Amino acid sequence: MKRSVSLLCAVSIAAGTVVACTPKPVSADPTVDSIVQAMESGEAFGEFFDRSAEVDDVFTSTYEGLQAEGIDVEVHDIEQNDSRATANYTITWDLPRDRELTYDTSMVLTKANDEWTGRWQPIMVHPSLGANQHLELRSIPAERASVVSSDGVELMRPGLQYRVIADMRDVEGVPAFAGRIAAAINDAGGNAPEASDLASEMSEVDGNYSVGLFNEEIGKRLQARFADDPQVRINEEPALVVRDQGFARDLMSRVSNLVSDDVDGVNGWSVAVVNDEGAAFSNVVEHAPDPSPAVRVSIDYDVQRAAEEAVNLRADSQTMMVAIRPSSGEILAVAQTEAADRDGDVA
Structure with a gap:
């Protein structure tokens, strides 16, 4: 009986010794922490992965593509067994104009020779990314x-x-260059400045000189005319276009200047998955734009037309007319003859 007890104690002590000497598993936490710190600081962290160059390329392309002002990575948990670990985390990108992009994703690490190495997968940057893609x-x-x-x-x-x-x-x-541009504008139906005046102003510029703005009809003709001329380019710019070119030209020009800040809505934005050539595959988030409502002015179309016709009955005189709605004081029409134009915007 005593022998049995002694043997049992010896076995228990031996078993206890074996348990005490079992090495503690190497934690993946320090490697994950190092990766997260590098991501948040904007530093390269490909060294922690099996395909370092691809990791840094995709992350850098995403950082620049998002025009990011910062990034925050919050690790929620790390699931680990003997040779594999999965870190689950939330990424929050700080985008321009106080915008944010937040989502959950994960990364996988494997262990060899007591060292943890990340397995490169595009989903560690965003769960919708595939090969050779970025945000x-x-x-x-x-x-x-x-x-x-x-x-x-x-x-x-x-x-x-x-x-x-x-x-x-x-x-x-310069004089010949200015003359060539002025002639092209006049041929296209525009009203070019005198070639000598244009040359005088151009001679003082060592860079880009804006010759003038033209409507779509004239602009397209000039685009065709200067298509192969490296010294002249035609830029397209957003503008309010008069529906009826013959309708109250001076008045519409003034209205355009007055309402120019009221017709632009608020642009929307999206974050797209794109390839190396910039072709978009899908949007991971999209915020629709907020268009501006139509701007109403007090001018009455029919009354303005009637006023123009009325003053032109006395086209040889400085004739002008202003029509006002008495109940509100709203201006319904403003018209004057070309003879009156010589003294400015008299009406």
Whole structure:
């Protein structure tokens, strides 16, 4: 009996010794911490992964594509067994204009020779990413508003204007260059400045010189005319386009200047999955734009037309007319003859 007890104690002590000498598993936590710290600081962290160059390339492309101002990574848990660990975390990107992109994802690590190494998978940057893809912030333009008359007629709509820009850096013979541009504008139906005046202003510029702005019809003709000329380019710019070119030109120009800040809506934005060439595959988040409502002005289309016709009955005189709605003081029409134009905007 005593022998049995002694043997049992010996076995128990031996078993206890074996348990005490079993090595503690190497934790993946320090490697995960190092990766997270590098991500948040914007440093390269490919050294912790099996495909270091690809890791740094995709992460850098995403950081730049999002125009990120910072990144926060919050690790929730790390699931670990003998040779594999999965870290689950939330990434929050700080984007321009106080915007954020937040989502959950994970990374996998494997252990060899007591060292943990990350297994590169694009999903560690975002769960929707595939090979050779990254994230990119994109703007969604808001539709610009129209300008309507008090009787509901669209007076101006969103469109384009065309700016003629001359590159003066390598121009030899400014007078001839200015004459060529002025002639092209006049041939296209535009109203070019005098070639001598244009040459005088151009000669003082060593860079880009803006010759003028033109409507779509003239602008497209000038685009075709200067398509192969490296010293002249035609830029397309958003503008309010008059629906009826013959309708109250000076008045519409003034209205355009007055409402230019009221027709632009608030642009939306999206974050897209794109490839190395910038082609988008899908949006991971999308915020629609907020277009501006139509801008209403007090001008009455029919009354303005009638006023123009009335003053033109006395086209040889400085004739002008202003029509006002007595109940509200709203201006319904402003018209004057070309003879009156010589003294400025008299009406």
